[in-house]
Amino acid sequence: MPITSTSSRRIGAADSKTRERLLNAAEQLLLEEGYAAVTSRRVAAKAGLKPQLVHYYFRTMDDLFLEVYRRRADESLARFERAIAADCSLHTLWRLNADLRGASFSIEFVALANHRKAIRAEIAGYAERFRAAQLEAVSAALTADGLSADQIPPVVALVLMTGLTQVLALEKALGMTAGHEATIEYVERAIAQLEPRRATSER
Amino acid sequence: MPITSTSSRRIGAADSKTRERLLNAAEQLLLEEGYAAVTSRRVAAKAGLKPQLVHYYFRTMDDLFLEVYRRRADESLARFERAIAADCSLHTLWRLNADLRGASFSIEFVALANHRKAIRAEIAGYAERFRAAQLEAVSAALTADGLSADQIPPVVALVLMTGLTQVLALEKALGMTAGHEATIEYVERAIAQLEPRRATSER
């Protein structure tokens, strides 16, 4: 069933292999050269396909961006919930956040959202949902660690943790790494002290 | 004295009033609509001038960006040094960092640097200098507050503080504000507790 909502243009199937190749190419381009490099012609070239196919599978470039974003957002949300279900702790949360690849991905999208209003709403929505889910996890983890909300409110802990990793990614992208290692070490030691149950074991 | 370094093109005087108007227009456009909106034609339109003037005063668009950046960077570095000389404390540092306008400015530039290599070096250079200066101030402030480097290394305190404000700005640009107030309040209370000398007085 072709989508015909507003425009009459035909749109390719959502489960097409070609469509996926385009999405992969777009994502790769986004990470390597920034969103400004994600043009229909360059995406197609990277995928080894013709530029018109981009417009065949995505009504607009914004649609492409949105789809690229959704894929990763859904995936990382699912991974988060899996990990938290297995072990609801600050340590787990930190480990998930410390993945710099994910951070630089989201930074690029925030920058993009800054000048594409159509995209901003979608990203903001996901971000809010993500934050709510994480907040719940942090609250649970903190009380499990024996910390009351008066000592440190869960929201504060969350903003500090997620914020820190994002800034590290941002600065790393710039080539700045001064103080990063020390900061990471400090946070990890603080968490380990708070949650001695896993000590220095894994990894 | 016209600059003739590599190209033979004539370049307008550095102290020109028109040049300044262009810089202002570019900066405004950058903050309002993101760096993608900063094109020669749009900058000129915003300044009420002809597009060719942009190229008369700046050899390339990158030069324009660089000049816009330098103006603000120099200014905020000077302001920082003035403020710290007057009162070297975490409170002062936080107050300076908490200016969200400056944060969103620098975020836009980091995004820009991400896909304009010529600009990255310049920005990274300033950022490193800025960090070094701030680090010195934080070290002094912390020892003045009676905290040794074992309890919390100055670098860590700095990265946490500056990182936090940047993330707040980033999220605010996205329309996300959940937890911001609580976090700001928390940090300010923590600083006030550490530096009781200024209590809840000013502002």
Next chain:
DNA sequence: AGAATCTCTGAGCAGTTGCTTAGCATCCGT
């Protein structure tokens, strides 16, 4: 007054962008 310099502009080039249109080839259900 004349020369030289500086500021500014009309016209335009070569390149890129998002997106469309018309149509070809292939597959698939009937």
Next chain:
DNA sequence: ACGGATGCTAAGCAACTGCTCAGAGATTCT
């Protein structure tokens, strides 16, 4: 076997980009 849906593509349009060039006015120096 045939009609319609699907995957794909050649060609191209209108808009925009950075940047150049030649030269017109204005200002300053001698």
